[in-house]
Amino acid sequence: MEIHSADPLFCGVDVGASSTKLVLVDGDREVRGRSIRRSGVDYAATARACLAEALDEAGAEVGQVRRTVSTGYGRRNVDFSDDARTELSCHGVGCYHHFPRAITIVDIGCQDNKIIRLDESGRRVDFKMNRKCAAGTGAFLEEIALRLDIEPDELERLASSTTEVVRLNSFCTVFASTEILAHLRRGEPLAGLIRGAFASVVNRVAEMDRLGGEVVLTGGVVAHNPTTAEIFAEKVDGEVKVPPHPQFTGALGAALTALAQAGQSQEENNA
Amino acid sequence: MSHQKSAIKKIRATGAMREVMGEYFAELDEARKTGSEKIAWCTSVGPAELLRSFGFLVYFPENHGALLGASRMAADLIPAATAAGYSPEICSYLTSDVGSYLSKSTPLTRAFGMESVPKADVLVYNTNQCRDVQDWLGFYEREWGVPMLGVQTPRSVDDLNAAIVGGLIEQHKALIPHLEEISGQGFDIDRLREVMASSHRCTQLWRKVLRLAEHQPSPITFFDATIHMGPAVVLRGDERAERYYEILIAELEGRIADGVGAVDDESLRFYWEGMPVWGKLRDHAEQFAGQRVCVVASTYCNSWIFDALACEDPFEGMARAYTEIFIVRSEEFKQRYMESMVRDYAIDGIIFHDAKTCPNNSNNRYGLPLRLRERIGTPFVVIDGDLNDLRLYSEEQARTQFEALVEQLQEQPV
Numbered sequence: 055m056e057i058h059s060a061d062p063l064f065c066g067v068d069v070g071a072s073s074t075k076l077v078l079v080d081g082d083r084e085v086r087g088r089s090i091r092r093s094g095v096d097y098a099a100t101a102r103a104c105l106a107e108a109l110d111e112a113g114a115e116v117g118q119v120r121r122t123v124s125t126g127y128g129r130r131n132v133d134f135s136d137d138a139r140t141e142l143s144c145h146g147v148g149c150y151h152h153f154p155r156a157i158t159i160v161d162i163g164c165q166d167n168k169i170i171r172l173d174e175s176g177r178r179v180d181f182k183m184n185r186k187c188a189a190g191t192g193a194f195l196e197e198i199a200l201r202l203d204i205e206p207d208e209l210e211r212l213a214s215s216t217t218e219v220v221r222l223n224s225f226c227t228v229f230a231s232t233e234i235l236a237h238l239r240r241g242e243p244l245a246g247l248i249r250g251a252f253a254s255v256v257n258r259v260a261e262m263d264r265l266g267g268e269v270v271l272t273g274g275v276v277a278h279n280p281t282t283a284e285i286f287a288e289k290v291d292g293e294v295k296v297p298p299h300p301q302f303t304g305a306l307g308a309a310l311t312a313l314a315q316a317g318q319s320q321e322e323n324n325a
Numbered sequence: 326m327s328h329q330k331s332a333i334k335k336i337r338a339t340g341a342m343r344e345v346m347g348e349y350f351a352e353l354d355e356a357r358k359t360g361s362e363k364i365a366w367c368t369s370v371g372p373a374e375l376l377r378s379f380g381f382l383v384y385f386p387e388n389h390g391a392l393l394g395a396s397r398m399a400a401d402l403i404p405a406a407t408a409a410g411y412s413p414e415i416c417s418y419l420t421s422d423v424g425s426y427l428s429k430s431t432p433l434t435r436a437f438g439m440e441s442v443p444k445a446d447v448l449v450y451n452t453n454q455c456r457d458v459q460d461w462l463g464f465y466e467r468e469w470g471v472p473m474l475g476v477q478t479p480r481s482v483d484d485l486n487a488a489i490v491g492g493l494i495e496q497h498k499a500l501i502p503h504l505e506e507i508s509g510q511g512f513d514i515d516r517l518r519e520v521m522a523s524s525h526r527c528t529q530l531w532r533k534v535l536r537l538a539e540h541q542p543s544p545i546t547f548f549d550a551t552i553h554m555g556p557a558v559v560l561r562g563d564e565r566a567e568r569y570y571e572i573l574i575a576e577l578e579g580r581i582a583d584g585v586g587a588v589d590d591e592s593l594r595f596y597w598e599g600m601p602v603w604g605k606l607r608d609h610a611e612q613f614a615g616q617r618v619c620v621v622a623s624t625y626c627n628s629w630i631f632d633a634l635a636c637e638d639p640f641e642g643m644a645r646a647y648t649e650i651f652i653v654r655s656e657e658f659k660q661r662y663m664e665s666m667v668r669d670y671a672i673d674g675i676i677f678h679d680a681k682t683c684p685n686n687s688n689n690r691y692g693l694p695l696r697l698r699e700r701i702g703t704p705f706v707v708i709d710g711d712l713n714d715l716r717l718y719s720e721e722q723a724r725t726q727f728e729a730l731v732e733q734l735q736e737q738p739v
Contacts, residue, residue, distance in 0.1 A: 142729035147739045186709040186719035314739040
């Protein structure tokens with residue numbers, strides 16, 4: 055990638071199972087542009103389209119991008135990436151940028167969930183991913199929206215409109231959808247069922263690990279359904295925080311990693 | 326299309342191992358075709374020494390299970406067993422082997438030119454590993470109408486006390502009249518002692534192979550060891566296994582003398598707890614080697630070390646040897662064992678494989694990883710998978726977790 059000496063930018067791109075997120079930061083760690091698109095089937099093309107959009111927002115040119123780090127499931131498919139890091143690493147870096155202290159990160163994505171613990175210095179000391187199962191992921195909510203023939207955006211409106219929770223017992227996403235239909239036939243309110251589905255997601259995530267201290271929630275599920283954060287706060291003992299743009303923390307972490315790598319490289323050149 | 330160069334280093338002795346394994350299967354195939362010798366099927370940590378002392382050729386269905394997994398035939402064959410009433414949630418060695426039999430398709434054809442597995446004259450199990458082995462051989466008992474004999478071993482044993490050993494001695498002795506009748510040979514305790522002495526020498530050589538991995542850099546990986554354990558599994562008690570391990574040890578000692586590691590620039594050393602994911606063995610070996618990680622130790626490969634075979638009383642030797650193994654033991658024993666392995670092999674991280682259809686080989690399920698980390702601080706990941714059924718394995722999640730553990734051990738805060 056061509057390098058311009060003025061106003062360098064550092065790019066992070068998070069190619070997730072559902073969405074691709076891209077963030078551009080400058081040398082002062084300030085976000086200059088961001089973009090999000092459905093990942094689709096051509097990850098490289100989607101990432102390039104995101105880059106073009108983010109550059110447009112930043113009023114910058116591609117030549118200003120000094121370094122790119124990719125993350126997420128499609129991290130190896132980004133053809134303009136200089137390095138690939140796991141989402142465990144990048145979510146940690148992104149969250150620590152907002153909350154520079156010992157934190158526990160809970161990322162609820164479309165395909166998987168992650169719990170990441172950072173110490174005071176931002177060093178990752180532990181992580182967990184969900185089991186091979188869609189229960190408790192964004193895919194669970196997408197499946198339910200599909201079965202009920204409602205727009206995914208409607209889920210949040212319905213769940214936030216009630217405090218009633220209709221409890222779902224099924225562990226399995228497919229069976230939970232069937233269970234919801236059975237509840238509807240019995241006349242249970244749709245809003246309570248959707249709030250119950252949110253609670254089900256939270257329960258599946260909360261059982262992955264013992265959560266306490268300061269918990270930071272990220273990922274698309276929280277971004278699109280803030281009520282999940284509210285339910286989560288009721289579930290765990292610790293304090294629950296949500297960073298700005300929670301769906302972009304992985305991409306932000308990747309961009310900050312790119313900036314740090316460029317700095318290291320510069321130091322090595324100067325040495 | 327360009328291909329990336331493999332990061333896996335070949336072990337030259339592999340050719341010698343293939344010859345030994347080829348001879349073993351050729352003898353079984355000859356007996357299958359001509360009936361020249363009696364064949365006993367035996368579970369992998371069953372009384373193979375006793376069977377050999379009666380002159381049986383010993384066939385190990387678990388070895389066939391591993392071949393079905395490694396050849397990736399298992400996923401196509403398991404449905405045949407499921408359709409015959411065997412749940413896809415029970416041992417996938419069992420289901421892939423039964424599916425293989427029902428589908429008349431075996432990896433032995435391609436590997437060793439065998440048309441089918443050799444039919445048993447007797448089926449002998451030890452439930453030290455699980456109950457599934459009994460149900461597995463029970464399928465063939467019904468199918469072929471051949472006798473099935475077995476030893477029932479207690480599980481979750483902490484103190485292998487005299488009462489347990491005494492009971493197992495009696496169970497092994499009770500096999501003798503049946504084996505005399507089936508083999509047509511009288512029991513010969515001197516012959517049993519000879520077989521056990523050979524088996525013990527094999528086990529000591531195999532231990533030496535595994536212990537060479539304590540060296541840094543290690544001359545062998547866990548993935549190599551899962552292949553090279555073949556003779557220790559199927560030919561213990563046969564001197565050809567001993568000769569093979571002498572060749573392998575010489576090569577590995579040569580690597581150590583030359584400063585050559587199994588993984589170039591070894592930077593981290595991992596422990597693999599649980600079964601291999603047989604169909605992904607090469608992929609895993611490549612990924613770890615590519616990240617300069619050597620998986621140097623495992624529970625699985627150590628399961629074929631039987632110190633007690635040297636016991637003065639051969640029956641006590643068998644009773645102890647087949648029950649001392651990790652899989653039979655209590656959680657407390659397992660924790661102590663892993664602590665010592667982590668120390669001995671200078672382990673940086675542990676991979677726990679939660680094999681969906683093999684609960685007894687999935688030691689993450691009762692809190693062991695967290696207890697271990699609390700005591701010795703070793704980070705770990707748990708991957709969801711299976712020994713043979715790749716439908717239960719999540720490729721991307723596993724790869725990401727391996728990579729993330731390496732990052733965690735290497736990266737500095739940004």
